[in-house]
Amino acid sequence: MKKLALALFLAAAATSGADAAQPQVLKCPTVTGDPTIYGIGGSTMGTLLGPMLEAVLEEHGIDFRRWGKASSGLARPDFHDWPKETPAIMKKHDPDIVVVSLGTNDYQPLWVGKNDWIQQDDPKWETVYGDRVDALLEAIAGDDKERLIIWSGPYAFTGPNAEKRAPIVNRIMRERVEAYAAAGGHAIFHDAYAPTSDANGKPLSEAVLAGKGAKAVKIRSKDGIHLTADAVRALLAKPIVDMVMPCFPNTEKKTEPKPK
Secondary structure, eight states: OOOOEEEEEEEOOOOBTTBOOOOEEEEEEEOSSOOEEEEEESHHIIIIIHHHHHHHHHHTTOEEEEEEOTTOOSSOTTTOOHHHHHHHHHHHHOOSEEEEEOOTTOOSOEEEETTEEEOTTSTHHHHHHHHHHHHHHHHHHOTTOOSEEEEEOOOOOOSHHHHHHHHHHHHHHHHHHHHHHHTTOOEEEEOSSGGGBOTTSOBOSEEOOTTSOSSOEEOBOTTSSSBOHHHIIIIIIHHHHHHHGGGOTTOOOOSSOOOO
């Protein structure tokens, strides 16, 4: 990938109640050529978050491309194996920054081989799942480990299993991303669970959104699970853009999107 020079920016992770994360250090790449960002994840990346990031970033001359695989995550590599597929993506596109959006499809047993599963109540579930987070971080980073990774975890939604498992998946992702960064890797965690849940961890149906006034508005689509476009824009896309833009202080907003 392009040779990087590092600059340090402090970025506070989104927090909720007592489950507060410490400020994270964002290690920014300085790029000699045109900056490039790649997004990977599930349906949110493919249908709402990805296009929103693309529209905003390309106004600033930052090339953003994505692959959103519906229903994918880290629980079912028999369906889609992100750690296995990602090195080829990195080799082809050589992005300076990678945005990961995963987690909401992982509230299920882990597939570990033919007819072999780790159930959610098995203590090994958390360890194996965390190892898969580590594997994807390594697959994205490459040999030189200089690529910056912004990892956006799951958002909250209703349902007994989701309400029980979302905090677990969110915690594992945050711990592994922060451990990777503490060991010298270039990664930061974006907490999407906190702004979509209340102080007790219950999923919110309404929230105050930037640009929508001081009154809380609905943030769920009709299925009660997925976020509305306004919620994705305010609670997912904007925080990620806010993390990215300080890394490219010399980019200027363009009147036309950068051509492919």
